[in-house]
Amino acid sequence: MTSTRSSHAPLPYTRLPDLTGSTVENGKLKLLELLGHGSFAKVYKALDTQSTASSGAPIHYAVKCLLNGEPGSQEYNNLLNELKNHTQVSGLPGVVALHRSFVEGEHVFVVMELCDTDLNRFVIEHKLCDKQCDVAKRVFLDVLDAVETCHAEGVFHRDLKPGNILCDADGKNIRIADFGVATRSEESKQFGVGTAVFASPENMDKTRDTYSPRGTDCWSLGVILIALMTSSLLWKAPVEADDTYSAYRADPAHFLRGTLDLSPSFNSLANRIFDPNPARRPSIPELRTEVEAIDTFVVPPPVDIVALALQNPLHKPKKSKRRATPPPVDSSATTPRRSLSIASLTRKLRKLVHRRASP
Structure with missing residues (x-):
């Protein structure tokens, strides 16, 4: 997650202790292992020590630990924003369930549904780009459904990326997670939020007055689709200082086809998604229709007959x-x-x- 803080300043999660093996919520939850961390939080796999499933199996949760900021501080407001937006969509199809939250000392704990893996790990482990475009296509259509569900509730994520999209071990049951920078505003004045690789150019452009979070989510979906189909990320950030992005902007009709071997139909769709004008980008229903219609996303490079000879x-x-x-x-x-x-x-x-x- 990008931030306006100095690149030399430690990220907030580094101030969090390792709580592995500890119990919280009056002993109800035991933190078994650290699953990972973001810029502001650590996430643990936790065991419910006081309850079991109807089958007798143990119940596990994902427990997110954050610093509890002073009321009125930026950290405190960010936390309230995350809980408010996540609660708004929790329980809906395609969204990680938020069960409860509580405060202990200097920390806030958010108890959520535990998922098998995230889309980033699934893509790497299953090598989706290796002749598995049908699986990648199905996964992406499920992601579209989940994001559309959030948008229908007026919640715009602004940090869509494979690491924030959770799923079962087989890539099914897609669920959106981490609403830390989500917003309900159709127009935002907060720039540089989210992850630069997946962010839209207008989100990174502080010379603007506002930008559309809905349009930013659409752009991020395009970067995710490219990653699913090619196992490649396009650029470090969609800014003029990025050589790759500048090269794309100089020749959008041919750049992606030449570097990633996109099929003509996929190349055409990608260029519409990455239109600098958010108003010209396809809506999620339009994006779904076009993705469903594409049979071939990547065209293998032509055979080098001289080398073959x-x-x-x-x-x-x-x-x-x-x-x-x-x-x-x-x-x-x-x-x-x-x-x-x-x-x-x-x-x-x-x-x-x-x-x-x-x-």
């Missing part, structure tokens, strides 16, 4: 006991009769490529 030579002259004659160095010299013509070589190479491509 070197690996599988088609013309192998018979060995001769006669002394080999050095090839002529004069470009005007006549081609030896036994050599293979360019046209003939091309035909044979195409036949070889066709045989290799056949199942």
